[in-house]
Amino acid sequence: MVTKRRVLWGAAAALAVGGVVAVALWPSTVTVDAAPATRGPLQVTIDASGETRIHDRFTVSAPVMGRVGRITLEPGDVVERGVTLIAEMTPEDPPLLESRTTQEAEAAVSVARGLLGRADAEDAAARTALRQASAELERAQTLWTAGALTRQAYEMRGKEHAAAEERVRAAGFGVAPGEPLVELGDPSYLEVKADVLSTDAVGIRPGMSVSIEQWGGATPLRGRVERVDPSGFTKMSPLGVEEQRVSVTIDFKNDREAWTLLGDRFRVEVRIAVWEGRDVLQVPTAALFRSGDQRSVYVVDDDRARRRVIGVGRQTPSASEVTSGLDAGALVVVHPPETVTDGGRIAVEAR
Amino acid sequence: MLLRQMVRRPARTALSVLGLSAAGAVLLIGFSFIDIMEVLITQQFDRAWRQDMTLSFTEPLTSDVISAVAHLPGVLRVEPQRAVAVRLRAGPRHRTVAIVGLVPQPELQRVLDRAGQVHQPPGEGLLISQALAQLLEVVPGQQVDADVLEGDRRALALPVVGVVDDALGLQAYMTATALSRALREQPRVTGVALQVDAQALPALYARNRTLPAVAGVASTSAMLRNFRALMAQNLNVVITLNVVFSAIIAIGIAYNSSRVALSERSRDLASLRVLGFTRAEVSLLLVGELLLVTAASLPIGMVLGQALGSGLMQLFNNELYRLSYEVSWRTVAWMALTNLAAMLLSAALVVRQLHRVDLVGVLKERE
Numbered sequence: 073m074v075t076k077r078r079v080l081w082g083a084a085a086a087l088a089v090g091g092v093v094a095v096a097l098w099p100s101t102v103t104v105d106a107a108p109a110t111r112g113p114l115q116v117t118i119d120a121s122g123e124t125r126i127h128d129r130f131t132v133s134a135p136v137m138g139r140v141g142r143i144t145l146e147p148g149d150v151v152e153r154g155v156t157l158i159a160e161m162t163p164e165d166p167p168l169l170e171s172r173t174t175q176e177a178e179a180a181v182s183v184a185r186g187l188l189g190r191a192d193a194e195d196a197a198a199r200t201a202l203r204q205a206s207a208e209l210e211r212a213q214t215l216w217t218a219g220a221l222t223r224q225a226y227e228m229r230g231k232e233h234a235a236a237e238e239r240v241r242a243a244g245f246g247v248a249p250g251e252p253l254v255e256l257g258d259p260s261y262l263e264v265k266a267d268v269l270s271t272d273a274v275g276i277r278p279g280m281s282v283s284i285e286q287w288g289g290a291t292p293l294r295g296r297v298e299r300v301d302p303s304g305f306t307k308m309s310p311l312g313v314e315e316q317r318v319s320v321t322i323d324f325k326n327d328r329e330a331w332t333l334l335g336d337r338f339r340v341e342v343r344i345a346v347w348e349g350r351d352v353l354q355v356p357t358a359a360l361f362r363s364g365d366q367r368s369v370y371v372v373d374d375d376r377a378r379r380r381v382i383g384v385g386r387q388t389p390s391a392s393e394v395t396s397g398l399d400a401g402a403l404v405v406v407h408p409p410e411t412v413t414d415g416g417r418i419a420v421e422a423r
Numbered sequence: 424m425l426l427r428q429m430v431r432r433p434a435r436t437a438l439s440v441l442g443l444s445a446a447g448a449v450l451l452i453g454f455s456f457i458d459i460m461e462v463l464i465t466q467q468f469d470r471a472w473r474q475d476m477t478l479s480f481t482e483p484l485t486s487d488v489i490s491a492v493a494h495l496p497g498v499l500r501v502e503p504q505r506a507v508a509v510r511l512r513a514g515p516r517h518r519t520v521a522i523v524g525l526v527p528q529p530e531l532q533r534v535l536d537r538a539g540q541v542h543q544p545p546g547e548g549l550l551i552s553q554a555l556a557q558l559l560e561v562v563p564g565q566q567v568d569a570d571v572l573e574g575d576r577r578a579l580a581l582p583v584v585g586v587v588d589d590a591l592g593l594q595a596y597m598t599a600t601a602l603s604r605a606l607r608e609q610p611r612v613t614g615v616a617l618q619v620d621a622q623a624l625p626a627l628y629a630r631n632r633t634l635p636a637v638a639g640v641a642s643t644s645a646m647l648r649n650f651r652a653l654m655a656q657n658l659n660v661v662i663t664l665n666v667v668f669s670a671i672i673a674i675g676i677a678y679n680s681s682r683v684a685l686s687e688r689s690r691d692l693a694s695l696r697v698l699g700f701t702r703a704e705v706s707l708l709l710v711g712e713l714l715l716v717t718a719a720s721l722p723i724g725m726v727l728g729q730a731l732g733s734g735l736m737q738l739f740n741n742e743l744y745r746l747s748y749e750v751s752w753r754t755v756a757w758m759a760l761t762n763l764a765a766m767l768l769s770a771a772l773v774v775r776q777l778h779r780v781d782l783v784g785v786l787k788e789r790e
Binding site: 089092093094095096098100102103105119120121269271272309310311312313315341357358360361362365387389390407409410411421 | 465468469470473484485486487488489490491492493494499500501530539618620621622634635636637644647752753755756757759760763
């Protein structure tokens with residue numbers, strides 16, 4: 073009797089101590105986040121900042137030397153062919169003469185007188201040439217007004233410094249031939265120009281679809297790659313190193329109504345879809361880790377983590393294509409902590 | 424007979440239990456630092472900061488930098504941040520902090536409270552640390568004035584829309600979009616959190632240090648390693664001290680009480696031996712008391728340690744860090760085992776003395 077009780081006591085004590093030892097040595101459980109491998113669309117994009125541009129810009133410049141009267145057009149005004157007066161030009165006033173210049177002029181006069189005889193001989197020929205020239209001038213002027221304004225309704229934007237100078241010289245200002253006066257363009261015919269890295273440009277083809285985002289509107293706009301420039305240029309990256317960039321031109325695919333408030337040289341973000349799959353087995357990119365040269369994930373197997381080597385195809389910041397080693401529906405550990413081990417205990421955090 | 428002695432001297436038994444409980448509590452607090460740090464590490468490094476690398480820039484850059492960073496070799500994911508130094512004012516109280524603008528629903532740099540709950544940066548107004556809310560004496564719904572300490576030094580009035588009971592620092596969060604709107608400027612980036620292919624990490628680390636626009640590169644794993652090393656250094660000292668002290672207390676009390684019992688009852692015990700009880704049976708009578716006292720002290724020590732520890736944590740917590748007092752069952756088990764070991768050691772000492780007792784001499788002695 074006594075022996076039996078003693079055995080019972082001993083067993084109870086051993087059990088208690090054994091329990092405590094078990095708790096002390098119990099392997100710890102790591103709490104993890106998990107997400108399933110899914111099948112669905114996957115899109116690889118090249119993202120860049122871009123700027124809207126009026127497709128065709130026309131610069132109206134001074135055809136001859138002279139004075140330009142006040143330009144009353146404001147940026148945004150509509151110009152109409154044959155109706156809108158852009159600028160009036162008058163001849164420049166001659167400079168004042170001082171004595172030296174006078175003498176020079178008088179000398180020139182006497183030389184000229186000497187030459188007058190010879191000139192008289194060419195007079196007839198010159199008159200003919202003059203008639204011809206004035207006819208040409210007239211035609212050229214008509215062409216100038218009409219030629220630049222090939223569209224029915226142009227809005228226009230003035231040269232920035234022109235607006236400033238007007239205030240200083242209220243009467244107008246002198247211009248040399250070829251000096252730009254106003255720029256005209258059709259803002260309903262916009263395109264986007266984005267500069268991408270040359271290494272990215274290699275993967276971009278005309279016709280690829282583009283999502284135009286962060287332009288200020290609520291929903292992204294659709295676009296299409298129109299042209300990838302054949303030559304690149306060097307640009308300073310925001311990180312302070314030089315890099316080679318290539319301009320990509322993108323056309324809007326939406327109707328004009330969708331982006332009517334976008335103007336010239338507005339900032340947008342573009343995402344060029346360089347690869348698209350409709351039915352792609354994928355896992356969150358955050359689930360991937362390296363084991364040696366191999367890409368692996370931890371698959372949730374009840375309360376254990378199992379390392380699984382997988383083949384990785386296309387990658388985006390959020391999801392990666394799985395080419396081998398995993399089936400759809402498998403739960404994988406996202407952002408696996410360093411404390412997770414193959415076969416180790418895990419508890420999946422309820423989302 | 425075992426219990427009789429204990430019940431007869433309730434005060435002494437109680438004191439023994441209390442003494443051993445105190446030893447257990449001291450030990451528990453010492454051990455619990457490991458738990459506290461592990462919980463902090465899990466929360467901060469595994470669950471809140473999930474990036475592999477963090478870059479900070481020399482000045483606020485335009486958002487072009489996001490795609491520039493994304494193109495660095497090995498970068499899998501980029502999450503931009505905008506930090507701006509402000510002086511938050513509420514009445515006469517103020518604190519200089521950084522408002523951190525995060526992306527909505529960040530994946531890498533997340534905001535977690537001490538319970539592990541994820542908080543999202545608000546699109547309107549501020550989400551601030553509870554400690555900051557207490558310092559400024561504001562509650563959600565109230566406004567704080569924010570004097571921006573850079574750029575055009577704008578003065579903003581921002582509503583506090585949420586409070587997060589977080590562990591580190593005095594933080595203020597909102598979405599980067601809301602922050603740049605409040606600052607009346609284009610979206611700008613002062614730092615990025617990166618998820619990086621582990622293979623490319625060393626090369627990327629080296630490269631990033633050479634970039635002119637990058638002021639600082641922090642690798643999360645290196646940070647964690649340093650943190651662990653620092654903690655191990657400090658904690659080992661604390662834990663060793665605690666173990667040594669509590670062992671001295673435990674052994675002292677256990678040995679003393681059983682030694683006293685031995686002196687008091689050596690006559691009884693000797694009689695029992697003479698009557699035919701074996702050495703083991705007599706030893707158990709003596710040690711059994713010690714065993715019961717130790718067993719009784721364990722739960723009390725646990726509760727005491729828990730109460731003392733959380734009280735201590737309250738005093739420790741400050742603007743820099745706020746730790747939760749955490750004790751795992753594993754720690755409790757280690758505490759129990761250590762105390763049991765101390766008990767067994769003193770029991771062994773006493774039993775040895777018991778066996779040395781001169782039976783005849785003791786029995787002849789007159790009372």
